[in-house]
Amino acid sequence: xxxxxxxxxxxxxxxxxxxxxxxxxxxxxxxxxxxxxxxxxxxxxxxxxxxxxxxxxxxxxxxxxxxxxxxxxxxxxxxxxxxxxxxxxxxxxxxxxxxxxxxxxxxxxxxxxxxxxxxxxxxxxxxxxxxxxxxxxxxxxxxxxxxxxxxxxxxxxxxxxxxxxxxxxxxxxxxxxxxxxxxxxxxxxxxxxxxxxxxxxxxxxxxxxxxxxxxxxxxxxxxxxxxxxxxxxxxxxxxxxxxxxxxxxxxxxxxxxxxxxxxxxxxxxxxxxxxxxxxxxxxxxxxxxxxxxxxxxxxxxxxxxxxxxxxxxxxxxxxxxxxxxxxxxxxxxxxxxxxxxxxxxxxxxxxxxxxxxxxxxxxxxxxxxxxxxxxxxxxxxxxx
Numbered sequence: 001x002x003x004x005x006x007x008x009x010x011x012x013x014x015x016x017x018x019x020x021x022x023x024x025x026x027x028x029x030x031x032x033x034x035x036x037x038x039x040x041x042x043x044x045x046x047x048x049x050x051x052x053x054x055x056x057x058x059x060x061x062x063x064x065x066x067x068x069x070x071x072x073x074x075x076x077x078x079x080x081x082x083x084x085x086x087x088x089x090x091x092x093x094x095x096x097x098x099x100x101x102x103x104x105x106x107x108x109x110x111x112x113x114x115x116x117x118x119x120x121x122x123x124x125x126x127x128x129x130x131x132x133x134x135x136x137x138x139x140x141x142x143x144x145x146x147x148x149x150x151x152x153x154x155x156x157x158x159x160x161x162x163x164x165x166x167x168x169x170x171x172x173x174x175x176x177x178x179x180x181x182x183x184x185x186x187x188x189x190x191x192x193x194x195x196x197x198x199x200x201x202x203x204x205x206x207x208x209x210x211x212x213x214x215x216x217x218x219x220x221x222x223x224x225x226x227x228x229x230x231x232x233x234x235x236x237x238x239x240x241x242x243x244x245x246x247x248x249x250x251x252x253x254x255x256x257x258x259x260x261x262x263x264x265x266x267x268x269x270x271x272x273x274x275x276x277x278x279x280x281x282x283x284x285x286x287x288x289x290x291x292x293x294x295x296x297x298x299x300x301x302x303x304x305x306x307x308x309x310x311x312x313x314x315x316x317x318x319x320x321x322x323x324x325x326x327x328x329x330x331x332x333x334x335x336x337x338x339x340x341x342x343x344x345x346x347x348x349x350x351x352x353x354x355x356x357x358x359x360x361x362x363x364x365x366x367x368x369x370x371x372x373x374x375x376x377x378x379x380x381x382x383x384x
Contacts, residue, residue: 041119046127049120053112053306056265056275062131067198068275072108072264080131089125096121101261108264114309115299169206170362172302173354175230175370179290184281186222189213195281197267197274206362217353223342224350230301232371235289241318243288243325252323255316262320265307268327276307282324291321293370301370 051060059066062079069076077084084092094102096116100109112121176185187193192208199207213221242248256262265276282291293300295317298307312320354360 041122041124041126043123043126043130045120046123046125049116049124050127052304053116053308054124056306057108062128068265068273071271071273072106074106074108076106076109079128085129085132089122089129092125092128093121096124107258107261110261110264110308111310112308114311169201170208172364172366173225173359174228174364174366174368175233175290175301176225177228178230178233179287180225181285181287182222182226184285185225186218189218189221190215195277195285197278211357216349220346220349221353222350223346224348224354227342227347228365228367230290230293230367231369232300233290233293237292237314238289238318238321241322243322245322248319248322249326250323251316252319252321252326255312255320256323260310260312260320268324279324280327282327284328288321288325291324292317295320 050058050062055066056068057066057072057076058064058079059069059076064076064078066076079085095105095109097111097113099111100106102111116124188208189211190213192210194207201207256268262268262279263272265273266279267273267276268279277285295310295312296314297309298305299309354365
């Protein structure tokens, strides 16, 4: 009897200790993920992204002193501060992804989740983690050769890529016929004016030079550029929209100021940001159908542009357009531009001038259809 009990006890102990599915100590509780997960982003990639998308407000040093910072209330966050550095990666990710308004912070901080990929946001966070109050420079500086020598080859990638052709810093000319009003374009070519209140493209500080073109050259260039179309842009989404409708204009104004804080980067009158184009000139400058597709998804038209994709519904875009075309008393100027037949000889002269003036040193001439499927977001390298 004793031997039988002994062997039963031994068998039970063997079963408890060596059966994989059971532990004598019981099942371990499920581990909760850490509240601050380690960043897995690439800080070198993050630096280029930060300089391209974030520095106009937060500054190259991250201290909240970018070229547009004085136009924002409240001012951009100082990313070197203990308050920001004390946030978890998840908390910083949420602010970048959803924007300030979604997390009860400043509405001037736009959502970047539809513009940057998950990986790119993690890269930006990795770079932000490198900021500290001790290491951050006290003042903004342009990128100079001496800085690059000190910073090494990685700093060259702020403006350049390692492989492939250089990235032009000016807009693509292949869509100008779908984008611009010819009267404005002719005037601009004759005497390039400030499109942005700041006077240049932020960070690169590049601007269109005055080539002292003759009237004939201006006419030829305008004729050629008006033939350069984006096959994806059409007036269909604006069908039935009355640009002078007071209700649409008022709704658009509320969206512009309160919901999307467009005035954080753009002027629509006397006040507003200085880094984006002055939108009081929208009716004189831009075709409304192009504006629709630009607001809907700017990266489809210019993949590297640092304007965020807000994911705005079509109905709200229509209201925004009505408001934009009311600025400066310009609603009457928003009529569709007539599709006149171009003079073939002038078009040919204009095409030759684009080559002779070396326009493609700064611009591209790409006729791609912006609404056809292109690389997924986050696959296009930003230009600075």
